[in-house]
Amino acid sequence: MADKQIQKKGRYTVTVIRDKCIGAASCVAISPMTFKLDSETKAIVLAQKLDSDDNMLLAAQSCPTAAIVVTDDETGEQIWPK
Template identity: 35%
Template sequence: MVRIEIDHGRCVGNAMCVATAPRVFAHNENRQSTVVDPDGDPEGAVLEAAGNCPVSAIRVVDAETGRCLFPRADG
């Protein structure tokens, strides 16, 4: 299980995350991404969506350990 954080100060609403993991992400009334179900798509799709964000507005954390999965500190 993951915890997904979106920095709305950075999000520009280009929808790459919505296209990559549509059961996890959706746009709010401001056309910014929100998390509708963090377990809606496989973890790999969530990480891909975070990696595709052009403004690095998505952070993915392991909900049990608190370890940051994206962006990774080790590269």
Template identity: 40%
Template sequence: MGDRWHVEVDRGVCIGSGMCVGHAPDGFRLDAARQSHPRSAETDADEEILAAAESCPVEAIAITLRESGEPVFPPEE
């Protein structure tokens, strides 16, 4: 069994670029105010969701391991 992720979008930081939806349309949606939302707060580890987080121009997307809370993205420095 693979890792499970918790996905959050900081809507105070999100600028509504839509890059996340472009990379992972099954993982993110934009609301009427063009703010990103994960389609599900918990998901199986997914390369498209990781690519979406990495492509966010303002790093508004955070991914952590569900079990431990360890950061997946952005990585700890």
């Protein structure tokens, strides 16, 4: 299985680095329409675009291991982690 998963969402691209994910699920609690835990208790990114960019950024910032990387599609800038 791939060690990370990338999914485009609105203006941001959200990446979950599986090796860093410890299944804490705070991302799921904040953005349940974007993140979900799979059968290995690792976060995956759902196909829908139902959470806002700001909401997904909050979810990424809540991750205790910084396993979620957010980049801005327009500028190419990595928004999180800084």
